[in-house]
Amino acid sequence: MMMAHRLTVIPRIEANYENLTPVERSIANYFLKKRKLAASDLKAKELAKKLHVSEPSLTRFAKKCGYKGYREFIFDYQQSSVRSALTDSPLIQRVMADYEELLNKSYHLIDESQLHRIVSLLKTKSRIYIYGKGSSGLVASELKLRFMRLGLICEAMSDEHLIKINNALLDESSLVIGISVSGKTSLIIDALQNAHQKKATTLLITANQDPLFEEFVSEIILVSLKSTLSRGQIISPQFPILIITDLIYAYYLEDERESKEKVFNQTLHALESLRKEPFKEQEE
Numbered sequence: 001m002m003m004a005h006r007l008t009v010i011p012r013i014e015a016n017y018e019n020l021t022p023v024e025r026s027i028a029n030y031f032l033k034k035r036k037l038a039a040s041d042l043k044a045k046e047l048a049k050k051l052h053v054s055e056p057s058l059t060r061f062a063k064k065c066g067y068k069g070y071r072e073f074i075f076d077y078q079q080s081s082v083r084s085a086l087t088d089s090p091l092i093q094r095v096m097a098d099y100e101e102l103l104n105k106s107y108h109l110i111d112e113s114q115l116h117r118i119v120s121l122l123k124t125k126s127r128i129y130i131y132g133k134g135s136s137g138l139v140a141s142e143l144k145l146r147f148m149r150l151g152l153i154c155e156a157m158s159d160e161h162l163i164k165i166n167n168a169l170l171d172e173s174s175l176v177i178g179i180s181v182s183g184k185t186s187l188i189i190d191a192l193q194n195a196h197q198k199k200a201t202t203l204l205i206t207a208n209q210d211p212l213f214e215e216f217v218s219e220i221i222l223v224s225l226k227s228t229l230s231r232g233q234i235i236s237p238q239f240p241i242l243i244i245t246d247l248i249y250a251y252y253l254e255d256e257r258e259s260k261e262k263v264f265n266q267t268l269h270a271l272e273s274l275r276k277e278p279f280k281e282q283e284e
Helices: 008-018 024-033 044-051 056-062 070-080 093-105 111-122 134-147 162-169 185-198 211-215 241-255 257-276
Strands: 128-132 153-157 173-178 201-206 217-222
Touching: 008 024, 008 070, 008 093, 024 044, 024 056, 044 056, 056 070, 093 241, 111 153, 111 201, 111 217, 111 241, 128 134, 134 153, 134 173, 134 241, 153 162, 162 185, 173 185, 185 201, 201 241, 241 257
Parallel strands: 128 153, 128 173, 173 201, 201 217
Antiparallel strands: none
């Protein structure tokens, strides 16, 4: 049977990891690498001594993770911390446990009010573009096809030249959705900055909560991170992206569901009729 995982604390640490100082990262690493900590290991004085940091550093670390202070951080940690014993598990169980952990982490990063805001943008913006590079570009293309089957016309782009040309044509009626798990894909981040300058509304799906994004991104959609999982190199980094895009799709479908299902069935009928057409050899 798969084990439960720490739910709230770890996703918060990982989402803010890039914004921590070296001292704060040493604290973060301690919690990320330890699967179970006794209450005595969590006392501020003892932990500060063990990590060679000051007690105020623990407080600053906790605040950067979204807590009022270290005491609240520890309370949340103790509430959500459970035993984890992956080392003796078969490979299949470890990989599946990582999937479960990603799902748990994703659940605690979901902001339902944000999903409603995104649906509102999808309904009101006349031009919608989805940018992604590499495997994120494949996710962008899939999201485009799924939206189109609900009657939402949009475009997915992964080619640098096309993105630059498209950005020159953006205005306040445009919505640009960028996908970058690391938050460091220069093509996507630069494109969002340029889109913001053109008065377009911008969304970023990422696992990196960099405060700089707030200067040019209207909505930062956080997804779970996989780098600290036991078999992170096996699981596709796009898995958490697919979770959030499925949620966006589901919320968009639920809004005026009857009319959208009608459009979906029309596209389904079109595809079915295509499959029924007999193969015809091309005339020379």
